[in-house]
Amino acid sequence: MSSQPFLVSDLNSYLAIGAALFGLGTIGFLSRRNLIVMLLSAELMLQGVGLSLVGFGRFHGNWNGQIMTIIILTVAACEAAISLALVVQLFNRSKTLDVSVWQALRDPGLPAVQESPEDAEPFGYTPG
Numbered sequence: 001m002s003s004q005p006f007l008v009s010d011l012n013s014y015l016a017i018g019a020a021l022f023g024l025g026t027i028g029f030l031s032r033r034n035l036i037v038m039l040l041s042a043e044l045m046l047q048g049v050g051l052s053l054v055g056f057g058r059f060h061g062n063w064n065g066q067i068m069t070i071i072i073l074t075v076a077a078c079e080a081a082i083s084l085a086l087v088v089q090l091f092n093r094s095k096t097l098d099v100s101v102w103q104a105l106r107d108p109g110l111p112a113v114q115e116s117p118e119d120a121e122p123f124g125y126t127p128g
Contacts, residue, residue, distance in 0.1 A: 006058045014055025021048030033099045035090070039083050046076045 021044055028041030050069040057065020087097070094101050 006061075008059075011055050011059045014058075015052055018048045018050075018052035018055065021045070021051065023048075035087055035097050035099055038099070039080070039087070043076055043080065046072055 025041045025044030025046075025048060028044065029038050032038055032041070050072050053065040053068045053072070055065065057063060057068075090102060090105075091097060
């Protein structure tokens with residue numbers, strides 16, 4: 001570790017950026033129906049948590065935060081590889097990345113979720 005003291009203001013900066021990353025990832029995950037954007041948003045949330053863990057580890061003067069971040073990055077890389085394979089297979093089957101189209105893949109007996117077309121893009125985006 002560095003010989004310079006890690007101040008509370010430094011920790012606050014780490015936590016603010018980590019919270020912003022996590023918040024942006026949450027908004028992206030909840031507001032979009034494109035599966036790739038949802039997976040990227042989940043990765044953004046993991047990066048926010050990792051940054052916060054590094055900040056806490058540095059503040060306490062140990063390596064625990066860095067070690068947990070390395071574990072998170074390893075799990076995120078495995079998750080990204082499996083997710084990419086799943087996305088490619090699902091895209092080959094349905095020719096779209098819209099999550100609502102894949103409701104036919106659910107278990108038999110479960111009711112389909114009906115969404116109105118206005119819910120497709122909650123921010124008023126109109127293509128064209």
